[in-house]
Amino acid sequence: xxxxxxxxxVGKQGGNNLDPWYHHYAERAAGLxxxxxxxxxxxASRPExxxxxxxxxxxxxxxxxxxxxxxxxxxxxxxxxxxxxxxxQGVPLLREQILDVMALEGIKANADDxxxxxxxxxxxxxxxxxxLNPGDVVISEGPSYVTAMVIxxxxxxxxxxxxxxxxxxxxxALIEHIAALKAAGRTIKFLYTIPSFHNPxxxxxxxxxxxxxxxxxxxxxxxxxxxxxxxLLYFDKPAPDAIRSLERDGVVYLGTFSKTLAxxxxxxxxxxxHAIREKLVLANEAAVLSPSSFTQMVISEYLSTAxxxxxxxxxxxxxxxxxxxxxxxxxxxxPDLTWTxxxxxxxxxxxxxxxxxxxxxxxxAVTELVAYTPGTAFYADGEGRQxxxxxxxxxxxxxxxxxxxxxxxxxxxxxxx
Ligand code: PMP
Numbered sequence: 001x002x003x004x005x006x007x008x009x010v011g012k013q014g015g016n017n018l019d020p021w022y023h024h025y026a027e028r029a030a031g032l033x034x035x036x037x038x039x040x041x042x043x044a045s046r047p048e049x050x051x052x053x054x055x056x057x058x059x060x061x062x063x064x065x066x067x068x069x070x071x072x073x074x075x076x077x078x079x080x081x082x083x084x085x086x087x088x089q090g091v092p093l094l095r096e097q098i099l100d101v102m103a104l105e106g107i108k109a110n111a112d113d114x115x116x117x118x119x120x121x122x123x124x125x126x127x128x129x130x131x132l133n134p135g136d137v138v139i140s141e142g143p144s145y146v147t148a149m150v151i152x153x154x155x156x157x158x159x160x161x162x163x164x165x166x167x168x169x170x171x172x173a174l175i176e177h178i179a180a181l182k183a184a185g186r187t188i189k190f191l192y193t194i195p196s197f198h199n200p201x202x203x204x205x206x207x208x209x210x211x212x213x214x215x216x217x218x219x220x221x222x223x224x225x226x227x228x229x230x231x232l233l234y235f236d237k238p239a240p241d242a243i244r245s246l247e248r249d250g251v252v253y254l255g256t257f258s259k260t261l262a263x264x265x266x267x268x269x270x271x272x273x274h275a276i277r278e279k280l281v282l283a284n285e286a287a288v289l290s291p292s293s294f295t296q297m298v299i300s301e302y303l304s305t306a307x308x309x310x311x312x313x314x315x316x317x318x319x320x321x322x323x324x325x326x327x328x329x330x331x332x333x334x335p336d337l338t339w340t341x342x343x344x345x346x347x348x349x350x351x352x353x354x355x356x357x358x359x360x361x362x363x364x365a366v367t368e369l370v371a372y373t374p375g376t377a378f379y380a381d382g383e384g385r386q387x388x389x390x391x392x393x394x395x396x397x398x399x400x401x402x403x404x405x406x407x408x409x410x411x412x413x414x415x416x417x
Contacts (some may be wrong), residue, residue, distance in 0.1 A: 372390050
């Protein structure tokens with residue numbers, strides 16, 4: 001940073017002149033800026049707008065009775081514990097049950113190495129807090145998960161994007177990026193990757209590449225931060241096993257119940273090598289004392305008594321139907337564009353004709369009652385104007401069709417200008 005110690009510079013980057021505390025914020029607050037599309041998304045939440053923008057799970061597919069029963073039993077049988085502070089590492093029984101969830105993706109672990117967090121978002125925050133100094137570099141796919149990058153930037157780290165193709169991050173490109181960063185004297189702290197059903201790109205890292213990327217990181221002494229919220233939401237066949245299934249000491253693995261159950265519980269977890277796990281627990285305690293005992297115990301009860309694997313199957317069916325609706329509508333209304341065909345998860349990544357700019361086009365789309373997320377949101381460096389992320393998780397198949405038809409009208413209008 002060239003402007004250390006200059007409060008004006010902080011203000012210029014992230015502050016607001018009308019804010020009386022403008023000159024008082026820490027430099028790290030400069031990364032916390034409302035995105036330019038945020039105001040538009042407020043408009044896009046009106047019911048007449050088909051929003052293909054947000055990644056909200058379709059929680060209506062979860063029978064509420066199952067959750068009500070679990071809550072009821074927790075309160076009647078263990079209410080005093082559920083309402084109390086708990087362990088900073090998480091409820092022991094739930095940590096055991098999390099092992100069963102991770103086993104579905106080939107992971108063998110010890111419950112002692114699991115830390116329950118307030119969603120995997122909070123695990124991203126804690127890992128960043130432990131590792132990132134100002135000026136450090138995080139390598140990630142390009143594009144990458146927007147709110148992870150917000151965290152990395154808030155610790156004044158830089159994100160270096162490695163390109164992807166339909167099989168995920170390209171190993172040869174990763175080697176080149178590492179060499180260039182090292183030659184420039186930069187400190188690489190970790191590789192952040194979403195290997196399965198990527199947000200936003202919708203692609204999956206192949207098994208061969210998982211092996212290669214792990215080997216590249218091993219030989220360069222780079223920690224892998226594997227973020228896997230969507231892995232169990234595959235359509236026809238499971239994703240390759242997690243990178244963590246191959247290596248215990250060099251990988252911090254993040255999981256969550258947000259997509260396989262519901263995000264309102266705010267329960268996720270980190271599985272970390274022992275020494276990192278100890279620090280994560282201390283950081284978790286410093287931040288929240290203990291994650292919510294109540295929601296952890298409700299999830300634990302649900303896992304013990306309900307057919308949770310069957311429920312994940314139901315979610316898969318719902319999302320696959322929606323993905324099929326989206327791709328069929330793209331085929332019909334926008335055959336000249338290109339897009340990824342995700343084998344699971346929530347997102348399709350669309351590439352627009354060269355002359356179009358997804359960010360500039362968004363206000364027009366919202367006027368036509370359809371919303372999407374411009375590609376620029378998913379790059380730390382302003383790239384992505386020619387791309388957009390379409391989320392198929394929340395709207396009904398019929399509404400997805402309506403949304404894509406409206407999008408086609410907008411795109412055709414832009415091309416004719
Ligand atoms: N990582 C990725 C890639 C995500 O898409 C999300 C949610 N959109 C998260 C982490 C955070 O999920 P949660 O905090 O709900 O577990």
